[in-house]
Amino acid sequence: MSMRIRVLGLACMAALFLAGGARAAQTVKIGFPLELTGEIPKVGESSKFAAEMFKEEINAKGGLQVGDKKYPLEFIYEDNEARPESAVNVTLKLIERDEVIAVIGPQSSRQAVPAGGVANDNETLMISPWSTNPDTTKDRPWVFRAAFLDPFQAPVAANFAAKQFNAKTTAVIFEISNDYSKGLADNFKDAWTKRNGKDSVLAFESHGPKDQDFSAQLTKIIALKPDFIFLPENYSFAALIIPQARDLGYKNPFMGSDAWGSAELMSLCGDACKGQFFSTHYAAAGARGATKEFIDKYTKKYGYVPDDLAALTWDAVRLVTQAIQAGGKVEGNIRDIRRIVRDKMAAIKEFDGITGKMSFDEQGDPIKCAVVVEITNDGQFSFKESVCP
Amino acid sequence: MRCGMPAVFPAPAPRRAPADHEKGSLMESFIQQCVNALQWGSFYALIALGYTLVYGVLRLINFAHGDIFMVGAYIAFFLSTGMLAEGGMFGFSRELTLALTVPLTMLLTSCCGVTLERIAYRPLRRKGAHRLYVVITALMCGLILENGNLALLGASRRALPELLDKRIYSLGGIAVTNLKLLVIFTAVLVFVFLHGIVTRTRIGMAMRAVSYNRFALPLMGIPLDSVIVFTFVLGSGIAGLGGVLFAMSYPVLEPYMGAMTGWKAFIAAVVGGIGDVRGAFLGGFLLAFVEIMVAAFLPSTFRDLFAFSILLLILWKRPTGIFGMPLTTKI
Numbered sequence: 067m068s069m070r071i072r073v074l075g076l077a078c079m080a081a082l083f084l085a086g087g088a089r090a091a092q093t094v095k096i097g098f099p100l101e102l103t104g105e106i107p108k109v110g111e112s113s114k115f116a117a118e119m120f121k122e123e124i125n126a127k128g129g130l131q132v133g134d135k136k137y138p139l140e141f142i143y144e145d146n147e148a149r150p151e152s153a154v155n156v157t158l159k160l161i162e163r164d165e166v167i168a169v170i171g172p173q174s175s176r177q178a179v180p181a182g183g184v185a186n187d188n189e190t191l192m193i194s195p196w197s198t199n200p201d202t203t204k205d206r207p208w209v210f211r212a213a214f215l216d217p218f219q220a221p222v223a224a225n226f227a228a229k230q231f232n233a234k235t236t237a238v239i240f241e242i243s244n245d246y247s248k249g250l251a252d253n254f255k256d257a258w259t260k261r262n263g264k265d266s267v268l269a270f271e272s273h274g275p276k277d278q279d280f281s282a283q284l285t286k287i288i289a290l291k292p293d294f295i296f297l298p299e300n301y302s303f304a305a306l307i308i309p310q311a312r313d314l315g316y317k318n319p320f321m322g323s324d325a326w327g328s329a330e331l332m333s334l335c336g337d338a339c340k341g342q343f344f345s346t347h348y349a350a351a352g353a354r355g356a357t358k359e360f361i362d363k364y365t366k367k368y369g370y371v372p373d374d375l376a377a378l379t380w381d382a383v384r385l386v387t388q389a390i391q392a393g394g395k396v397e398g399n400i401r402d403i404r405r406i407v408r409d410k411m412a413a414i415k416e417f418d419g420i421t422g423k424m425s426f427d428e429q430g431d432p433i434k435c436a437v438v439v440e441i442t443n444d445g446q447f448s449f450k451e452s453v454c455p
Numbered sequence: 456m457r458c459g460m461p462a463v464f465p466a467p468a469p470r471r472a473p474a475d476h477e478k479g480s481l482m483e484s485f486i487q488q489c490v491n492a493l494q495w496g497s498f499y500a501l502i503a504l505g506y507t508l509v510y511g512v513l514r515l516i517n518f519a520h521g522d523i524f525m526v527g528a529y530i531a532f533f534l535s536t537g538m539l540a541e542g543g544m545f546g547f548s549r550e551l552t553l554a555l556t557v558p559l560t561m562l563l564t565s566c567c568g569v570t571l572e573r574i575a576y577r578p579l580r581r582k583g584a585h586r587l588y589v590v591i592t593a594l595m596c597g598l599i600l601e602n603g604n605l606a607l608l609g610a611s612r613r614a615l616p617e618l619l620d621k622r623i624y625s626l627g628g629i630a631v632t633n634l635k636l637l638v639i640f641t642a643v644l645v646f647v648f649l650h651g652i653v654t655r656t657r658i659g660m661a662m663r664a665v666s667y668n669r670f671a672l673p674l675m676g677i678p679l680d681s682v683i684v685f686t687f688v689l690g691s692g693i694a695g696l697g698g699v700l701f702a703m704s705y706p707v708l709e710p711y712m713g714a715m716t717g718w719k720a721f722i723a724a725v726v727g728g729i730g731d732v733r734g735a736f737l738g739g740f741l742l743a744f745v746e747i748m749v750a751a752f753l754p755s756t757f758r759d760l761f762a763f764s765i766l767l768l769i770l771w772k773r774p775t776g777i778f779g780m781p782l783t784t785k786i
Contacts (some may be wrong), residue, residue: 102610110610273755276711281488281494282746282755283494285504289481289487289628305707315625333614334707424624
């Protein structure tokens with residue numbers, strides 16, 4: 067009896083395996099190691115929604131035109147739990163077991179920097195839509211991104227804050243274990259001291275990944291009376307830090323970075339975040355052309371305005387599919403296909419995305435504009451200023 | 456001893472000598488940090504009390520306790536959003552919502568704690584399993600609660616609606632909100648209440664008796680199981696109360712919120728002398744003071760490193776904690 071079950075099981079497994087192998091030849095597989103759970107789940111959700119919308123659109127037309135044949139898209143989503151070690155594992159799984167042609171994600175630099183190493187070592191094209199830390203793509207010919215870099219974002223935030231708040235001094239709170247937060251904080255400190263002199267960053271405070279109380283750091287900062295506080299933090303921390311600072315009697319403004327730009331920020335932060343500014347990739351309010359078309363479609367489908375994650379993921383998926391189409395080949399040895407796709411990706415010089423026009427440098431980093439948005443009283447992120455390199 | 460802690464690790468020498476008015480503001484910020492520590496310590500104390508109660512009675516480290524605290528915060532979230540006027544079912548005012556949320560959350564969280572005891576710990580105890588296995592079971596229960604929540608409610612964070620009109624009182628450079636005062640006041644009140652129960656009442660005497668000799672107790676006609684259930688009701692109820700207050704003070708709820716806070720509260724209970732109500736209470740505040748003062752007067756990067764090194768030193772001097780007694784095993 068048990069022998070028969072075992073044989074049956076083996077047969078089933080073999081059948082599945084064969085079916086999987088047979089299917090793999092006919093679809094275009096792209097892997098998404100995303101932050102679906104963990105501390106920034108909305109990041110993963112937005113990215114997945116945008117990718118699903120793209121896939122449905124293409125598959126409704128019969129698939130992606132590669133050469134003279136159409137292949138349906140197959141997107142595989144894996145949860146990296148917003149943890150660096152999980153990001154490495156799931157990226158490896160996508161590359162080795164699922165044999166994807168390319169990887170899109172992880173989104174946050176904390177995950178994208180280690181995952182980029184894995185993709186590069188395994189010679190698979192990876193695009194991180196949202197990661198802004200230079201290390202993600204640095205000296206990694208197989209890794210690209212769709213977002214601007216922190217060394218560019220930091221002076222944008224610094225110059226804007228200096229002008230808008232008429233500020234001379236600042237203080238920074240960042241998350242010590244997050245490559246994104248730490249890197250941006252360092253870049254900002256450099257940019258600000260270059261502009262306003264050596265001692266103009268009054269405090270440079272950090273916290274851990276699970277902290278919920280920031281009163282010690284805030285009390286220290288508030289006693290030094292900075293003109294504003296820079297928070298290069300994930301939205302969930304911004305939503306905790308800002309109300310706590312107000313409770314401790316802080317009245318000056320905050321300046322944020324692109325990690326604030328989640329659709330979930332306002333539901334967590336509420337009134338405390340209104341009137342604050344942050345630098346980001348695109349502004350949904352007042353968009354035109356293809357960007358507006360995307361926003362309308364997404365809003366209709368999912369019921370909320372897409373955040374920058376969704377827009378950047380959309381651009382990244384378009385970049386990858388464009389490279390695959392340019393390669394003209396999806397059947398055969400996966401290693402060869404990956405190499406062709408990566409070469410075609412590197413050959414893209416100009417790209418007109420919904421987050422703006424971009425051109426790529428030799429590191430695989432786009433040169434594109436940043437925007438500064440204001441959080442209005444009705445919770446919208448409204449366009450304030452655009453800064454181009 | 457606790458307030459003297461920063462003197463051991465003085466602030467890094469400032470680049471220039473502080474002027475007179477800066478000394479004043481230094482004092483102010485020190486007092487402000489003490490207030491911060493009192494508030495943060497209240498949460499540690501409330502959770503640590505639950506750890507210590509269960510340990511004191513059963514010699515069981517209930518590692519699921521931090522997650523029971525998380526369940527309390529979520530129960531408070533659902534109760535208050537359900538009851539509040541905007542979009543809620545009943546349309547109660549904020550004051551009424553708060554007044555109902557607190558006891559109901561405590562009640563429901565107690566039920567959660569008792570359920571755990573019923574389905575996880577009691578069967579093991581009946582079979583005479585070694586304490587180690589019960590502790591591991593507790594760890595697993597904690598993980599089940601976390602991941603069950605994740606599966607049930609998704610990874611999205613929730614924000615508790617504001618239940619209290621926030622008022623900020625400022626005195627010189629020191630700012631205190633009415634919520635912080637409420638938190639500190641509640642923690643002290645709970646401690647006094649609990650200490651009273653354990654030392655002054657018959658059921659308290661029974662609890663101490665269980666901890667003294669669990670096997671002789673039934674011979675004296677004391678219902679062992681009821682005493683244990685009562686202990687879980689008390690501990691979980693207090694965790695629920697802590698959950699409500701925590702969700703009001705730090706209104707971003709997520710499934711893993713109880714894990715780290717719970718572990719730290721457990722450390723606080725151990726440093727205070729686990730098994731002793733006074734120890735848990737003081738341990739909670741001690742841990743918060745050390746954490747906050749380290750972050751305040753040293754680079755905040757080293758916060759946990761220094762904080763826990765100090766606690767290690769305390770345990771090194773007093774391995775059984777501040778109030779702990781050396782335990783001699785009988786049998």
